[in-house]
Amino acid sequence: xxTDSIRRAVRFMGLVLPLTWAPRAVMAQGTATxxxxxxxxxxxxxxxxxxSAVVSAGELMAQDQAGDVAVPGLVTAQNxxxxxxxxxDDGSDAVSSATLGAVNILNGLIxxxxxxxxxxxxxxxxxxxxxxxxHLVVNGVDVDDNPAPNTRMDLDGVGYVVFNEQIRTSxxxxxxxxxxxLQEKVLGVxxxxxxxxxxxxxxxxx
Amino acid sequence: xSRLKALAGVSATAVIAxxxxxxEANRTALAPSGGGPLFHFQQFECTPLKMTGxxxxxxxPGTRDQNPPASHEYETFGAHVIASGQVDxxxxxxxxxxxxxxxxxxxxxxxxxxxxxxxxxxxTFAERATDATCSDGAVHWGGKLRVQxxxxxxxxxxxxxxxxxxxGRDDGFAISVPEIxxxxxxxxxxxxxxxxxxxYLTGGNRQFHPTH
Numbered sequence: 001x002x003t004d005s006i007r008r009a010v011r012f013m014g015l016v017l018p019l020t021w022a023p024r025a026v027m028a029q030g031t032a033t034x035x036x037x038x039x040x041x042x043x044x045x046x047x048x049x050x051x052s053a054v055v056s057a058g059e060l061m062a063q064d065q066a067g068d069v070a071v072p073g074l075v076t077a078q079n080x081x082x083x084x085x086x087x088x089d090d091g092s093d094a095v096s097s098a099t100l101g102a103v104n105i106l107n108g109l110i111x112x113x114x115x116x117x118x119x120x121x122x123x124x125x126x127x128x129x130x131x132x133x134x135h136l137v138v139n140g141v142d143v144d145d146n147p148a149p150n151t152r153m154d155l156d157g158v159g160y161v162v163f164n165e166q167i168r169t170s171x172x173x174x175x176x177x178x179x180x181x182l183q184e185k186v187l188g189v190x191x192x193x194x195x196x197x198x199x200x201x202x203x204x205x206x
Numbered sequence: 207x208s209r210l211k212a213l214a215g216v217s218a219t220a221v222i223a224x225x226x227x228x229x230e231a232n233r234t235a236l237a238p239s240g241g242g243p244l245f246h247f248q249q250f251e252c253t254p255l256k257m258t259g260x261x262x263x264x265x266x267p268g269t270r271d272q273n274p275p276a277s278h279e280y281e282t283f284g285a286h287v288i289a290s291g292q293v294d295x296x297x298x299x300x301x302x303x304x305x306x307x308x309x310x311x312x313x314x315x316x317x318x319x320x321x322x323x324x325x326x327x328x329x330t331f332a333e334r335a336t337d338a339t340c341s342d343g344a345v346h347w348g349g350k351l352r353v354q355x356x357x358x359x360x361x362x363x364x365x366x367x368x369x370x371x372x373x374g375r376d377d378g379f380a381i382s383v384p385e386i387x388x389x390x391x392x393x394x395x396x397x398x399x400x401x402x403x404x405x406y407l408t409g410g411n412r413q414f415h416p417t418h
Contacts, residue, residue, distance in 0.1 A: 060258060060286050060305065061258075061260075061284050061285075061286055061305050061307070063284060063307045065323070067320070079320055079321055081282070081309050081321075081323075083260055083282065083283070083284035083307050083309075084284070085258060085259050085260040085284040085285075085286065086258070087258050087259075087413060087415070088256065088258060088286070088288075088415075090415055092413065092415070093258060093259055093411055093413035095259045095260040095261060095284070095374075095410045095411050096260070097260060097261075097262070097282050097284070097409075097410070099282050099309060099311065099321075101311075101321075113275075113276060113278075114275060114276070114278055114311070116262065116275075116280070116282065116409075118261070118262055118282075118409040118410060120261075120373060120374055120409065120410055120411045122372050122373050122374070122411060122413065124372075125372060125373040127373060128409075129374075129375070129408070129409040129410075130261065130262035130272075130282075130407075130408055130409010130410055131409065132272060132275040133275060134274075134275035134276040134278065135275075135276050145274075145275050145276065146275075
C-alpha cells in the first residue's frame with residue numbers, strides 16, 4: 001500500500017510537475033503592440049498626430065520626434081518625442097512613451113511645463129508608471145501635478161478635460177495625460193465636436 | 207507497466223529540469239554582501255540573448271522614486287539588443303542588431319533649448335553579465351551613436367542593462383558616452399541599485415528573453 005502511494009506520487013511528479021516548469025520563453029509567447037504620440041487633435045477640420053511611433057506585432061522599436069509643434073488655435077508644444085518598444089517575435093512585453101516640454105492648449109486655457117506618458121504591458125500586468133505632469137495650470141489656477149487616474153474637470157463653454165486618463169483592457173493600457181473633449185450645445189443637446197490628446201501612450205500584450 | 211510509467215515520469219522530470227537548468231544564468235557568487243567592493247558587470251559570457259523595452263530614469267539620484275516633475279530631472283529611452291553568441295577574432299561578443307533612443311530632459315543637459323537626444327547608429331557588441339544580481343538577466347552592450355542635437359557621430363557608447371523581475375520597478379539601466387563625458391550611472395555605496403552601475407527605472411520595463 002505504501003509502495004503504491006509512493007509510485008503514485010512519483011507518477012504525479014513526473015507527469016504534472018514538468019508542465020509547471022516550462023521555460024519562461026515558451027510561457028511568455030504572445031503578441032505585443034504599442035504606440036505613442038505627443039499631440040493628437042481631431043475636430044471637424046483637423047486630424048493630426050504629431051510625433052507618432054507605432055510598433056506592430058513582431059516589431060521591436062519605433063521612434064519619432066517633432067521638435068516644437070503648433071496646431072493653430074488649439075495646441076502648441078515643445079520638444080515632442082515618442083518612443084515605442086515591442087518584444088519582437090516573442091512579444092511578451094511592450095513599453096511606449098511620449099514626452100513633451102511646455103504645452104499650451106486652447107490659447108492658455110490649460111498649460112503644463114512638462115508631460116510624460118508611459119505605458120507598460122507584460123504578461124499579466126499593465127501600468128502607467130513613469131507618467132507625470134509638471135506645473136499644470138487650468139484657467140490660471142494651479143492644479144495638482146499628480147492627478148489621480150481619470151481626473152475630470154469641466155471647462156465652461158469648451159467641454160471637459162480628463163487628466164491622467166487610463167483606459168485598461170484585458171491586454172494592456174492606454175494613458176492620455178491630458179485629454180480635452182470639445183463639446184457644443186445645440187438646441188439643448190450636448191454633442192462632442194473634437195478631441196485634443198496630449199501625451200498618449202499605449203501598450204498591449206496578448 | 208507501472209514501473210515503466212514511473213520511470214517515464216522521472217525521466218521527463220529530469221529532462222525538463224535539465225532544460226530549465228541550462229537556461230538559468232551561470233552566476234558566480236561575486237556579489238558583495240554590503241560594504242565591500244562592487245563586482246557587478248565584471249564577468250561575461252557570449253551567449254544568444256535578447257533584451258527589449260524602454261523606460262524612465264530619474265537621475266540623479268537614480269533611485270526608485272520619481273523626482274518632482276517640475277524639476278525635469280529625468281531621462282526616457284527605448285532600447286533593444288539581439289545577439290546570437292558569436293565571437294570575433296578578439297574574443298568580443300558580437301551583437302546581431304540593436305537600437306537605442308535616449309532623451310535626457312534635464313535642463314542642464316539641454317542643447318539650444320532642446321533635450322539631449324542620443325541615437326544609436328550601430329550596435330556592435332553584447333555580452334551577458336553572469337555576476338549581476340538581476341533575476342532574469344543582465345547584458346552589457348554598446349556600439350556607436352550620434353548626438354542628434356549637434357550631429358556629432360561615431361561616438362562609442364555602452365549600456366548596462368538589468369532585468370530584475372516583473373513588472374519592471376526593480377529593473378535597471380545605465381549609459382556612458384565617454385568621448386563627450388556623458389554618463390547616467392548609479393554607484394551607490396550602500397549597494398542600493400539593481401546592479402551597479404545601473405539606475406532604477408521609475409517607469410517602463412526591461413525584458414530579458416532567453417533565446418535558446
